[in-house]
Amino acid sequence: MQHNNDNLPRNDCSTQLDQNLSRLLKAASNSSRPSERFTQSLTDRALGELRQTQAAGKNETHGASRLPWVEQSLGWAAVVAAACSAGLVVIASILLKMNFLLQAVAVLTVLFNWFMYFGEYIR
C-alpha cells in the first residue's frame, strides 16, 4: 500500500522504485503480523464497499418498484407522440404533393427519431 508523502516526482519510475523498495523492505522484515495501518485501512475499505453495495441494493429496489409505472407512462407518451408526428407528416406531405416513397421515408424518420429519443430516456 502506498500512502502519498515523499518528495520524489510523481512519475512511473519513482512510483515503481517506491513500490519495489516497499516490497524489498517487507521481504527483509521479520514480523509475521500485518501492520496496524494495513489492517485498519483494509477494514475501512471493506466496510465502505459493504455500505456502498447495501446502498446500491436499496436504490435498485426502490428504482425497480417505480420502473413499471415510469415505463408504462413513457410508452404511452411515445406512442401518442409518434402517432401525432406521423399524422402531421402525412398531412404535410399530402399538402405539399410529395410522392409516396418520400412520404414513407419522412414518416419512418420521424417514428425512428421518437423511438430513439424515448429509448434513450428509458435507458
Place this chain on the structure above:
Amino acid sequence: MPDKPDQLSWAQFAQGDPDVWRELIEREIPRLYGLFLRSWPNRSLAEELVQRTVFDAARGRGGYDASKGSPEDWILGIARNNIRLEIRKRAGRPSPNGDISRCFEAIDAKPLPDEVLERQETADMVRLALSRLESKEQAVLEAKYIQELAAGDIARQMGTTEKAVHSLLYRARLSLRQELEKLASENAKR
C-alpha cells in the same frame, strides 16, 4: 480474543452488517496473513492476497450458507482458493533466471518478481544494505514501508518536521538503492 459469532450474527454477516463484519475482518486479517505467509515468504504478496480474500468475501457474502460452517471457515475456503489460483498463476509464469543484480538494475522500471523477493538471498542483501545506512535513514524507511506511517506521523515520532521527513526519505531511498546495486553486483562477480 472475542468469541465466535452466534447464529444471529451469522445471519447479520450474510446481510453485511458493518459491526459484525468489522469484528470478523479485524480478527481474520492476521490469521489470513499468517496463512499466506506460510505459503510464500513474501509480505507484499500476503497483503495482496489478504486484501483479495476480504473483498471476495464481502462481495460474495450472499453465497454464504450457515448450514455449511461458520463465516471463518467460509473465508478460509476463499483464502485457500486464492492460494490455488496463485499457484496456478505462478505455474504459467517463467521463473526468473540469472542473478538478482539484473532485477535490481531495473528497480525503478519493472516490478521485482515475487520469486526474487522470496529468496533468502534477497532478504539477507536488503538487511545488509539497510545496516550500511545511517540510523536515521533506517528508521525513516522502516516507519514508511514497514509500519506504513504517513509523513506527519513519522515527523511526530522522530520529533522533526514533515519537510525534513520528506527529504530524509528521499536520501534514504537513494542510499538504499545504491547499496543494493553495489551488493548485487558484488554477488554477481562471486
